[in-house]
Amino acid sequence: MSHNQPRDYYEVLGVGRDAPLDEIKKAYRALAVKYHPDRNPDDAEAEERFKEASQAYAVLSDANQRARYDRFGHQGVEGQGFGGFDPGAFGDFADILGDLFGFGDLFGGRSGSGRQARRRGRDLQYTLRISLEEAARGVARTIRVPRLERCEACSGSGSEPGTTPEPCGTCGGHGQVMFRRGFLSVAQTCPSCAGAGRLNRHPCGPCGGRGRVEREATLRVDIPAGVDSGMRLRLSGEGEDGALGGPSGDLFVVIAVNPHEVFERDGDDLHMVLPVSVFQAMLGAEVEVTTIHNEVAKVRIDAGSQPGEVIRVGGAGMPGLNGRRRGDLHVSLKVVVPRKLTAEQRQLVEEVARLGGGVAPEDQRSLFERLKRAFAGD
Numbered sequence: 001m002s003h004n005q006p007r008d009y010y011e012v013l014g015v016g017r018d019a020p021l022d023e024i025k026k027a028y029r030a031l032a033v034k035y036h037p038d039r040n041p042d043d044a045e046a047e048e049r050f051k052e053a054s055q056a057y058a059v060l061s062d063a064n065q066r067a068r069y070d071r072f073g074h075q076g077v078e079g080q081g082f083g084g085f086d087p088g089a090f091g092d093f094a095d096i097l098g099d100l101f102g103f104g105d106l107f108g109g110r111s112g113s114g115r116q117a118r119r120r121g122r123d124l125q126y127t128l129r130i131s132l133e134e135a136a137r138g139v140a141r142t143i144r145v146p147r148l149e150r151c152e153a154c155s156g157s158g159s160e161p162g163t164t165p166e167p168c169g170t171c172g173g174h175g176q177v178m179f180r181r182g183f184l185s186v187a188q189t190c191p192s193c194a195g196a197g198r199l200n201r202h203p204c205g206p207c208g209g210r211g212r213v214e215r216e217a218t219l220r221v222d223i224p225a226g227v228d229s230g231m232r233l234r235l236s237g238e239g240e241d242g243a244l245g246g247p248s249g250d251l252f253v254v255i256a257v258n259p260h261e262v263f264e265r266d267g268d269d270l271h272m273v274l275p276v277s278v279f280q281a282m283l284g285a286e287v288e289v290t291t292i293h294n295e296v297a298k299v300r301i302d303a304g305s306q307p308g309e310v311i312r313v314g315g316a317g318m319p320g321l322n323g324r325r326r327g328d329l330h331v332s333l334k335v336v337v338p339r340k341l342t343a344e345q346r347q348l349v350e351e352v353a354r355l356g357g358g359v360a361p362e363d364q365r366s367l368f369e370r371l372k373r374a375f376a377g378d
């Protein structure tokens with residue numbers, strides 16, 4: 001096979017020499033849609049353009065080959081790096097063209113080639129926000145997930161019912177074509193069928209030949225008590241349906257627990273701040289708090305409790321997953337000093353102050369004395 005001098009690959013794809021990979025992909029995809037043999041039957045010119053674009057894409061989408069091409073031109077990519085069929089490039093073609101023309105859906109068809117394995121559907125991820133209360137008691141939620149599902153009209157084959165894809169003429173159904181590179185003979189993914197070995201001449205209407213259609217699935221998710229942010233629940237087989245009857249992917253529901261107004265979470269333990277009056281702190285008290293489980297817990301405040309002191313309420317935290325025991329609730333005291341006193345209150349507090357107690361007055365006096373001396377300068 002002799003080559004005419006091929007056109008510049010960047011020119012073929014209509015992109016700049018510094019175009020990023022996604023731009024190259026986009027450009028190739030657009031050309032593939034326009035010139036694909038499926039859409040232009042018996043059009044030799046279109047087929048030539050399609051092959052040319054595929055060749056350009058094969059080189060420019062591969063970082064190594066692109067670098068060589070940039071330095072040495074077409075000679076740089078001939079006889080270099082063609083150790084045979086490149087599964088990476090194949091996967092890329094299949095990704096780009098398979099979705100468009102249903103080639104992916106032909107993999108694993110009646111062809112005996114083991115290479116054309118059925119493709120498993122993609123895994124999907126869904127972030128589900130819940131409240132801390134819901135995390136504490138467990139909850140069932142209904143979610144809507146857009147995903148690719150098997151087309152019912154064609155049972156996922158991508159072909160109009162009653163028709164079957166034809167073997168690809170370019171590669172004779174092999175999915176690969178041999179190119180001569182100088183004295184080397186090199187196998188490459190067939191540019192006409194993207195390696196599928198078949199052409200879908202009668203694409204199914206409802207799915208456009210893709211074998212799958214986008215639908216919104218409504219699913220029920222049971223969230224166990226004790227979940228925390230970042231945990232993933234796997235819903236087996238609830239991801240995208242695979243191509244041509246391939247197995248479905250999984251759906252991963254990622255839990256995000258909203259921050260709570262009262263409780264702060266630390267593993268299975270919870271922390272909260274409890275405002276108490278200075279009198280409760282001085283005299284001691286029993287205060288009722290409502291837990292995350294909507295239960296009433298009694299918090300025992302000892303006489304003489306200090307600001308910031310922490311009281312532990314055992315078992316009033318989050319439930320442990322997998323049967324672990326409940327965590328604890330840590331209640332941190334915030335002692336509130338009244339901003340205003342009535343005349344009677346003031347009189348009584350002054351009396352208490354006269355009786356002493358509170359901050360050790362002797363320490364205070366010596367501190368003041370020291371300060372005074374310091375300012376006097378001796």
Ligand SMILES: [Zn+2]
Binds near residue numbers: 151154211212
């Ligand atoms: Zn269909």
Ligand SMILES: [Zn+2]
Binds near residue numbers: 172195
């Ligand atoms: Zn082919």
